[in-house]
Amino acid sequence: MQEFFSRYDHLSQDPIFSLSSQSAKDTRPNKIDLTMGIYKDASLKSGIFKSIKEAEKRLLEQESNKDYLPIGGLEELIHQTELLVFGKRMEGLAGIQTLGGTGALRIGADLLKAGSSVVYLPKPTWVNHHKIFTYAGFKIQECAYYDRGAHSLSFDAFCADLEQAVEQSVVVLHGCCHNPSGMDPTLDQWKIIAQICQKRRLIPFFDLAYLGFGSGIEADGEAIRSFAQMGLPLLVAVSYSKNLGLYGERIGVLLALPGAGFAENVRSHMLALARASYSNPPRHGALLAASVLSDSQLRSDWITELDGMRERMQGLRKDFAQALKVSMPSQDFQYLHRCRGMFSYLNLEVDQVSRLREVNGIYLTGTGRINISGLNSSNMSDVVQAIEKVIK
Numbered sequence: 001m002q003e004f005f006s007r008y009d010h011l012s013q014d015p016i017f018s019l020s021s022q023s024a025k026d027t028r029p030n031k032i033d034l035t036m037g038i039y040k041d042a043s044l045k046s047g048i049f050k051s052i053k054e055a056e057k058r059l060l061e062q063e064s065n066k067d068y069l070p071i072g073g074l075e076e077l078i079h080q081t082e083l084l085v086f087g088k089r090m091e092g093l094a095g096i097q098t099l100g101g102t103g104a105l106r107i108g109a110d111l112l113k114a115g116s117s118v119v120y121l122p123k124p125t126w127v128n129h130h131k132i133f134t135y136a137g138f139k140i141q142e143c144a145y146y147d148r149g150a151h152s153l154s155f156d157a158f159c160a161d162l163e164q165a166v167e168q169s170v171v172v173l174h175g176c177c178h179n180p181s182g183m184d185p186t187l188d189q190w191k192i193i194a195q196i197c198q199k200r201r202l203i204p205f206f207d208l209a210y211l212g213f214g215s216g217i218e219a220d221g222e223a224i225r226s227f228a229q230m231g232l233p234l235l236v237a238v239s240y241s242k243n244l245g246l247y248g249e250r251i252g253v254l255l256a257l258p259g260a261g262f263a264e265n266v267r268s269h270m271l272a273l274a275r276a277s278y279s280n281p282p283r284h285g286a287l288l289a290a291s292v293l294s295d296s297q298l299r300s301d302w303i304t305e306l307d308g309m310r311e312r313m314q315g316l317r318k319d320f321a322q323a324l325k326v327s328m329p330s331q332d333f334q335y336l337h338r339c340r341g342m343f344s345y346l347n348l349e350v351d352q353v354s355r356l357r358e359v360n361g362i363y364l365t366g367t368g369r370i371n372i373s374g375l376n377s378s379n380m381s382d383v384v385q386a387i388e389k390v391i392k
Helices: 002-007 015-025 050-062 075-086 100-113 127-135 155-163 187-200 222-229 263-277 284-294 296-327 350-360 380-391
Strands: 094-099 118-123 139-144 170-174 203-208 234-239 251-257 343-345 369-371
Touching: 050 284, 050 296, 075 094, 075 222, 075 234, 075 251, 075 284, 094 100, 094 263, 100 127, 100 203, 100 234, 100 251, 100 263, 118 127, 118 155, 127 139, 127 170, 139 155, 155 187, 187 203, 187 222, 203 222, 222 234, 251 263, 251 284, 284 296, 296 380, 350 380
Parallel strands: 118 139, 118 170, 170 203, 203 234
Antiparallel strands: 094 251, 234 251, 343 369
16 A cells, blocks of 8 residues: 555755754754745844733733634634734625635635636735635746836736636735735725726735735735725735744635625535634634734724834834945836835845855845845845845
């Protein structure tokens, strides 16, 4: 029977987690890890939100059991997420709590596969999107999205590709803070994209992993709200890993607006998929997230801290661009100001990225994607000098 398993070849490790593991094993005291999508503060620690700490104290005193949550998760969390994303209660909404944003994407992909076979992904996109939709049985098509040479959004090309999309296909959109480029459409451009989706009868599936990291909670939700206002059926995969720092708690929510009269049936399928996958979502982090979102003081404290994180990253972008400009005056780094969120591309070749890692202990992905929050006043000059050397 051992030959049964001989059919399995060895798959390569996830590139980002593999690099992070490499960095963890690197014993050089001056190494710098700019790979993983985890926010780091000025001391390069991930930390825990003060509002989450306070919610945990309350939970410790009040919680009386560790029973399963329902298959659909914590209703208060789903309700608060609906208000956070759409700003109000939405008629005909179906929602469940999931295993992080990734779980929301996978449950959503499995749900949509019953009615579609093609998914359009922006090029580039988060690397895991390809795996999620491939394993769900979709045929992957790519849409031009980011021009690395011009450091800008390829808006016209993106729209042209969507105009050719197969009707009733799924299109994955980054609600804000596009990963990996950090480049988002303007609100007017989002409205044009919504019109194309409506005309071509496409199903928008928003990946909302960085709400609040771009321009603030309200501004970052405008794109999705503009689609909803047009009455488009859509899905949203919400993650609380980044904006509440609940990485290891795996707290996410899948929201669907399937259209009038379809919400109850759609949610029944979401529940069936969740039951067959993991049965019940995590309890502890869900209670913490719901507590922060529903309590006025905790929510205010959270927003203040989230605003500080966003402002720090914007400041880092400005300082980093200026330092690179001083070091390499013939090159343009102002595009870093136009990017939002944690990530941006640096125009580096694979061999240059390898040299940064091997010679300087500076870790970033092979594509040159950098987590801007991994920089601080102590390591920025080292990173700039190393980049200048590999470029020259």
